Amino acid sequence: MRNEFKFKSKKIISLAEKLPYLTFDDLSPIENDRIYLKVLFYRYIKNNQVLRLKRGLYTTKKYIDDLQKANIFSYYLEFLANILYQPSYLSLDYILYSHNLLTEMPTNFTSITKNKTNTFSNKLGNFIYHKIKDELFCGFKIVKEAEFTISKATKAKALFDFLYLRKNLLINKRAVKELRLNRDNFNKVDLEEFKRYLEIENSKRMKEIFNCLFR
Numbered sequence: 149m150r151n152e153f154k155f156k157s158k159k160i161i162s163l164a165e166k167l168p169y170l171t172f173d174d175l176s177p178i179e180n181d182r183i184y185l186k187v188l189f190y191r192y193i194k195n196n197q198v199l200r201l202k203r204g205l206y207t208t209k210k211y212i213d214d215l216q217k218a219n220i221f222s223y224y225l226e227f228l229a230n231i232l233y234q235p236s237y238l239s240l241d242y243i244l245y246s247h248n249l250l251t252e253m254p255t256n257f258t259s260i261t262k263n264k265t266n267t268f269s270n271k272l273g274n275f276i277y278h279k280i281k282d283e284l285f286c287g288f289k290i291v292k293e294a295e296f297t298i299s300k301a302t303k304a305k306a307l308f309d310f311l312y313l314r315k316n317l318l319i320n321k322r323a324v325k326e327l328r329l330n331r332d333n334f335n336k337v338d339l340e341e342f343k344r345y346l347e348i349e350n351s352k353r354m355k356e357i358f359n360c361l362f363r
Contacts, residue, residue, distance in 0.1 A: 160188065161192065233268065239258060
């Protein structure tokens with residue numbers, strides 16, 4: 149019985165280590181007993197073989213270690229930001245910093261979602277999601293980085309999202325200026341794209357903020 153338990157648990161961890169993330173459903177070809185899996189994963193988490201990403205979603209330390217050795221761990225984190233809460237795309241501070249529009253390095257993975265605002269924290273980081281209206285859930289591209297497919301806002305959409313979520317606080321030109329945005333990295337093409345989102349959103353407030361920032 150003990151040998152059978154060891155054999156089965158080895159099969160489970162062996163499969164888990166090949167997957168970027170997993171649920172108990174992914175292990176059904178080997179084991180359907182949820183109580184058994186909960187006990188097993190409790191042990192794996194305790195000895196740091198498995199990391200809990202959120203309720204019911206896991207990855208393994210070996211999978212993470214392999215990514216770090218291959219220097220592609222950062223891509224996995226971006227991919228994970230999309231996976232933890234769906235649908236979503238990376239945006240806001242995280243994308244603005246990557247384009248040097250913000251100088252302060254973000255400490256969180258910031259995303260836009262159609263769902264309610266939410267946050268997930270685990271050993272890999274903090275993943276923050278802000279709700280936006282369905283018609284504004286656009287302006288992102290799907291890129292392939294190493295083995296991962298990632299949804300990221302364009303530079304223009306990341307800035308629009310950033311300002312849109314703060315529009316009630318940006319009451320005058322001074323408030324906009326205090327954001328310390330590096331506008332030099334925003335070109336004519338970006339401006340034209342930004343204007344398209346202004347037309348979709350169609351509020352006086354956002355147009356005023358745009359004028360404060362660019363005129």
